[in-house]
Amino acid sequence: MRALTALALAVLCTGTPLEAQHTREYEFDMFGAYTKYDASFNLANTWGGGIRLGYLFGSRIGAELDILLQPDYPLGTGMGTMEPLIGGGSVVLNLLNAQRNIFYVVGGYSRIDFGETPPYQFTDGGFHGGVGDKLFLTNRLALRLEGRAIYTPETNASFGTKSVTHIVASAGLAIFAPNGNRPPSAASQTSAPVPVAVVTAPVRVDSQPPVVLPPLPPPTPVVSDADGDGIPDSADACPNTPHGALVDDHGCAIDSDHDGVPDGLDHCPETPAGAMVDAYGCPSDSDHDGVPDGLDKCPDTPAGAVVDAMGCPLDHDHDGVPDGIDKCPTTPPGVHVDASGCPVDEDADGDGVPDSIDRCPNTPHGVPVDANGCMLLFHPDPPPQPGRAMTPARPTLILRGVNFESGRSVLTRDSYAALDLVASSLVANPEIRIEIAGYTDNTGPMGANLRLSEARAAAVRAYLARKGVVPARMTARGYGSAHPIAQNVSAPGRAQNRRVELHKLS
Numbered sequence: 001m002r003a004l005t006a007l008a009l010a011v012l013c014t015g016t017p018l019e020a021q022h023t024r025e026y027e028f029d030m031f032g033a034y035t036k037y038d039a040s041f042n043l044a045n046t047w048g049g050g051i052r053l054g055y056l057f058g059s060r061i062g063a064e065l066d067i068l069l070q071p072d073y074p075l076g077t078g079m080g081t082m083e084p085l086i087g088g089g090s091v092v093l094n095l096l097n098a099q100r101n102i103f104y105v106v107g108g109y110s111r112i113d114f115g116e117t118p119p120y121q122f123t124d125g126g127f128h129g130g131v132g133d134k135l136f137l138t139n140r141l142a143l144r145l146e147g148r149a150i151y152t153p154e155t156n157a158s159f160g161t162k163s164v165t166h167i168v169a170s171a172g173l174a175i176f177a178p179n180g181n182r183p184p185s186a187a188s189q190t191s192a193p194v195p196v197a198v199v200t201a202p203v204r205v206d207s208q209p210p211v212v213l214p215p216l217p218p219p220t221p222v223v224s225d226a227d228g229d230g231i232p233d234s235a236d237a238c239p240n241t242p243h244g245a246l247v248d249d250h251g252c253a254i255d256s257d258h259d260g261v262p263d264g265l266d267h268c269p270e271t272p273a274g275a276m277v278d279a280y281g282c283p284s285d286s287d288h289d290g291v292p293d294g295l296d297k298c299p300d301t302p303a304g305a306v307v308d309a310m311g312c313p314l315d316h317d318h319d320g321v322p323d324g325i326d327k328c329p330t331t332p333p334g335v336h337v338d339a340s341g342c343p344v345d346e347d348a349d350g351d352g353v354p355d356s357i358d359r360c361p362n363t364p365h366g367v368p369v370d371a372n373g374c375m376l377l378f379h380p381d382p383p384p385q386p387g388r389a390m391t392p393a394r395p396t397l398i399l400r401g402v403n404f405e406s407g408r409s410v411l412t413r414d415s416y417a418a419l420d421l422v423a424s425s426l427v428a429n430p431e432i433r434i435e436i437a438g439y440t441d442n443t444g445p446m447g448a449n450l451r452l453s454e455a456r457a458a459a460v461r462a463y464l465a466r467k468g469v470v471p472a473r474m475t476a477r478g479y480g481s482a483h484p485i486a487q488n489v490s491a492p493g494r495a496q497n498r499r500v501e502l503h504k505l506s
Contacts, residue, residue, distance in 0.1 A: 022102075024179055027054040029144055031172025033068050035086075038164035041120075041157065046070050048084075050170075054092065055179075062092040068168070075117060076414060082115040086150075086168070088128060102134040102142075110150045112166070118417070119158055126152035126166075134174060144174045227251075257281075287311075317341075349373075359428035360421075367421065374425035377432070378504045395504035398485075402460065402500050409455035411463060419460065422502070423467035433473045435503040436461050441494035442481040454478030460500055475505075 029052035037043040047070070054064030068086040075081060090108030107129040114120040130148025137143060150166045157164075224233045227241045231251035238252035245253040245262035253262035259271045261281030268282035275283040275292035283292030287301040291311030298312035305313040305322035313322030317331045321341030328342035338344045345354035349362055351369045358373030368376040378395035401418040404411060411419075426432060438453035438460075457476035465471045486493035 022056050022176055023059050025056050026177050026179060027056065027062070027064065027174050028052070028177070029054070029066075029172050029174045031144065031170045033168055033170040035068075035070065035084075036167040038161075038166055040159050040161040040164060042159075043073075043075075046073055050086075052172075052174075059097055060094050062094075063090065064092060065089050068170075075120075079417070080117050082117040082120055084115065085113045087111050087113075088150075090128070100136045102136075104132055104134070106130050106132060106146070106148060112150070112152075122156040122158075124152045124155050124157070124164075126150045126164075130168075140176050142174045142176070144170075144172055146170050360424045363421070363424075370425070370429070372425075372428040374428040375421040377422065377425050377429075377434075377502060397502040399460070399500045399502065404456055404459070407452070409452065409459045411459055416463075419463050420467065423464050423469055426464065426469045426473070427467075430470075430473075431506070433505040434475075435505055436464075436474060436476045437501045437503055438476070438478045439483065439497060439499050439501070440481050441497040442484070442488045443494065446480060450478055450480035452478070453480050456500060 031050055031052065033048050033050060034045065035048060036045045048068050050066060050068035052064055052066035054062050056062040066088055070084045070086075072081050073084055088108055088110035090106045092104050092106050094102050094104045096103035108127070110126055110128045112124045112126070114122060114124075128148050128150040130146055132144060132146030134142040134144050147167070147169045150168065152164050152166075154162055155164050225231065225236070226233055227236070227239055228243055229236070229241045229245070229247045229251055231247060231249075233239055236251035238247070238250065241247055241251060241253050242262060242265060244264050246264040247253055254264075255262050255266070257266070257269055257271045258273060259266070259275065259277045259281055261277060261279070263269060266281030268277070268280070271277055271281060271283050272292065272295060274294050276294035277292075278284055283294075285292055285296070286299055287296070288303065289296070289301045289305065289307045289311055291307060291309070293299060296311030298307070298310070301307055301311060301313050302322060302325060304324050306324035307313055307322075313324075315322050315326070317326065317329055318333060319326070319328075319331045319335070319337045319341055321337060321339070323329060326341030328337070328340070331337055331341060331343055335343045336346065345356050347353065347358070348355055349358070349360075350365060351358070351363045351367070351373055353369060353371070353373030355361055360369070360372065360374035363369055363373060363375060370376045377397050399418060399422070402411070402415045404415075426434070436457045438455075438457035440449040440453050442449075454477065457478050461471070461474050461476040464474060481488075481497065484493075484497045485499070486496040488494050488497060
């Protein structure tokens with residue numbers, strides 16, 4: 001046992017120089033990465049993880065593919081999360097190829113998919129380059145460190161920038177495995193043949209006289225028929241006919257339907273020409289549609305489908321579900337159907353309004369919508385109580401999330417999402433006319449507050465107009481510190497009073 005252990009250790013510890021060992025080998029990496037996005041993207045630095053697969057063509061050059069995932073990447077307040085995905089292909093050039101260390105440079109192309117969360121619903125491509133080092137812990141395991149930059153000459157972002165550069169630093173473990181075709185090392189030897197000794201035993205000779213036997217009678221002539229088809233071998237042109245097959249006068253098998261199975265063995269002697277048959281000469285039908293394999297142009301027909309003479313499913317309403325399976329065989333063209341062929345009206349944004357009539361198909365989850373699938377701007381007026389006169393209140397919507405720079409009428413970027421929902425709803429409901437009302441708290445001169453509230457209302461009206469709302473449907477008016485909805489004696493109360501409201505006019 002000790003001898004076997006010593007032999008195993010000797011085999012594991014004996015090897016060629018590192019550059020020869022890793023020629024024509026596969027490399028598999030698992031790594032963690034730290035990404036610093038271009039400042040124009042306004043994204044925080046983040047951690048992620050990925051895998052890499054490479055191949056070393058020689059001691060100096062290799063190629064590899066890698067993919068990096070950054071799950072649950074948080075965005076700004078109210079914007080949710082995303083999962084950026086970075087994939088790339090690279091060429092690797094080894095500059096230093098020492099016994100326990102490989103220093104290299106890398107270059108290639110990357111694609112960055114930021115996902116579907118606004119305003120990052122785009123994909124960028126760019127060139128990358130970097131440097132790295134592989135520090136070998138054993139002949140098959142190394143610590144890999146790398147830094148690279150991804151340069152995008154022209155980004156698809158809507159942030160007003162053109163070219164961007166992202167930085168990625170990674171660290172992980174690399175595992176090396178030979179592909180089975182690595183050149184033999186100089187230490188390999190050819191075993192010499194082992195001589196085999198041949199021992200010849202002496203032959204014993206009996207000294208008694210031989211026994212004389214009487215002569216045999218002349219043989220009786222026999223007609224041979226090796227395949228038993230009734231045709232003598234001397235006249236049989238096909239001496240290997242299967243047993244039981246019908247043959248012609250020359251001893252060759254008769255095959256009336258030309259399916260390769262001789263008559264006499266063929267259980268289905270009238271097989272159509274071109275059909276595939278089994279060992280008994282009967283047609284095979286893999287999809288059980290009644291059209292034999294070999295003649296069936298559509299050999300994977302679903303069970304129960306009605307087919308034509310070539311074995312292909314019939315689909316009279318062209319909805320992709322074959323007749324015989326289609327439970328709604330008269331579906332109009334272009335309508336999306338389920339597996340049974342019946343129309344399906346999807347609701348992609350889950351707001352309860354089918355996509356076919358949803359005028360705002362990307363409404364955020366949980367936002368109340370109207371019959372058009374757009375954000376409900378004004379709740380319906382309560383019904384009047386019997387026997388009691390009541391002046392109906394003017395329908396009002398306070399625009400939560402619409403903010404301005406301090407003391408100015410410039411909208412902040414986090415206001416765009418809320419205003420986009422308002423614009424979509426107004427475009428989908430062209431009969432609604434609104435007043436945009438601006439309000440301030442009671443801090444400062446009354447005149448200055450009135451002018452500021454008017455400017456802020458006008459800024460909202462201008463933004464909605466840019467999003468497609470007809471300006472004639474909107475009026476903008478400032479009310480200053482009038483009509484407070486909270487006490488002005490505290491900071492939270494004053495914050496509530498600084499607001500923009502929509503008043504329904506018709």
